[in-house]
Amino acid sequence: MKKIEKIFSKNKIIPLDYFLEKVLYDKEFGYYQRKNPFGVKGDFVTAPNISNLFSEMIAIWLISFWENLNKPKKINFIELGPGNGDFCLILIKTLKNFPEIFKSINIVLYEKSEKLKKIQKKRIISGKVSWVKDLKKIKKGPVIFFGNEFLDALPIKQFKEKDGDILEKFAFLKKNKVDFIFKKALRKQIKKLKTFNLIKKNGIIEYPEYGFKELDVVCKKIKELNGGALFFDYGYKIEKNVSTLQSVMNHKFNDINKNLGNADITYLVNFNLYEKYFKFYGLNVENIISQSKFLQKMGIIERFKIASSKMNLEKKSDLYFRLKRLIDPKFMGESFKVLFAKNKNCKFKLAFE
Numbered sequence: 001m002k003k004i005e006k007i008f009s010k011n012k013i014i015p016l017d018y019f020l021e022k023v024l025y026d027k028e029f030g031y032y033q034r035k036n037p038f039g040v041k042g043d044f045v046t047a048p049n050i051s052n053l054f055s056e057m058i059a060i061w062l063i064s065f066w067e068n069l070n071k072p073k074k075i076n077f078i079e080l081g082p083g084n085g086d087f088c089l090i091l092i093k094t095l096k097n098f099p100e101i102f103k104s105i106n107i108v109l110y111e112k113s114e115k116l117k118k119i120q121k122k123r124i125i126s127g128k129v130s131w132v133k134d135l136k137k138i139k140k141g142p143v144i145f146f147g148n149e150f151l152d153a154l155p156i157k158q159f160k161e162k163d164g165d166i167l168e169k170f171a172f173l174k175k176n177k178v179d180f181i182f183k184k185a186l187r188k189q190i191k192k193l194k195t196f197n198l199i200k201k202n203g204i205i206e207y208p209e210y211g212f213k214e215l216d217v218v219c220k221k222i223k224e225l226n227g228g229a230l231f232f233d234y235g236y237k238i239e240k241n242v243s244t245l246q247s248v249m250n251h252k253f254n255d256i257n258k259n260l261g262n263a264d265i266t267y268l269v270n271f272n273l274y275e276k277y278f279k280f281y282g283l284n285v286e287n288i289i290s291q292s293k294f295l296q297k298m299g300i301i302e303r304f305k306i307a308s309s310k311m312n313l314e315k316k317s318d319l320y321f322r323l324k325r326l327i328d329p330k331f332m333g334e335s336f337k338v339l340f341a342k343n344k345n346c347k348f349k350l351a352f353e
Contacts, residue, residue, distance in 0.1 A: 019171035020155035048087035051322035055090035080147035141225025154211035203241025228342030235269030244268035278341040286352035292333030297351040
């Protein structure tokens with residue numbers, strides 16, 4: 001608890017997103033700085049952890065995008081939040097089968113967690129891969145950004161309307177326990193909500209200000225250097241106006257006030273809001289589709305048939321169950337959405353047609 005007290009050492013009450021940033025990313029206390037949360041022994045699994053088929057489909061999509069850009073001799077593929085490195089490893093393995101793009105591509109990993117960065121550097125041994133702390137240092141293009149469960153890991157603000165006033169959610173420490181309270185929001189915050197037409201009566205408004213700041217550079221680079229950004233995440237398209245904050249630990253839901261620094265805190269991504277954001281910054285956005293539709297459009301079922309054709313029954317059954325987790329509506333198929341934002345001059349829309 002002493003570590004938690006340090007978060008509140010300067011201010012007794014802090015905005016929700018600042019609190020989440022500290023709980024998740026603080027160098028001493030932050031969840032992502034201290035743990036490897038991925039896999040059976042961690043707190044959750046992501047699509048690249050479930051099956052190589054997922055990463056292979058993204059690799060094929062990337063090759064098609066590169067071809068659409070007229071096969072530039074140099075292209076930067078930037079993975080935002082590479083996790084334990086599973087996706088990057090399969091990407092490299094797949095691209096080696098296509099020498100022309102493999103020669104052209106630079107794979108750049110953007111990771112905020114020093115703990116995960118060490119894991120990545122230990123696992124990923126390739127002259128094609130480099131790490132960057134600041135996306136502004138990417139000077140040449142085209143650029144293709146990719147984020148799988150990146151958006152939901154970025155802290156958010158929460159607001160609500162009451163009696164004509166807009167209130168913002170804050171965290172405070174009370175008797176060694178974190179609690180939350182709403183206070184009147186600043187005018188500048190209200191202005192931002194109005195920009196995206198978010199102010200509505202009743203319910204909670206979730207606003208990813210932290211995420212927008214991260215993506216400002218992404219938008220700038222896409223407009224400046226050409227290219228696009230592909231995001232996979234669990235979320236919704238119809239605005240909910242409810243709090244979607246949730247905590248997970250050991251693959252089970254956790255009380256958001258407990259196990260701080262040892263449990264993940266995340267939320268559902270408002271894809272309509274991110275679509276508005278990218279369009280506001282001058283990018284084109286294709287129709288937001290489900291993960292199931294994207295993967296099936298890219299041929300994941302056909303790839304499964306080929307990969308499993310020489311497997312014994314046990315291995316084939318295992319691969320089938322992993323495929324099902326990725327595309328079945330009862331699992332990740334519909335709850336995970338895919339957003340593709342791109343330079344206005346770009347006509348590429350594979351899987352989104």
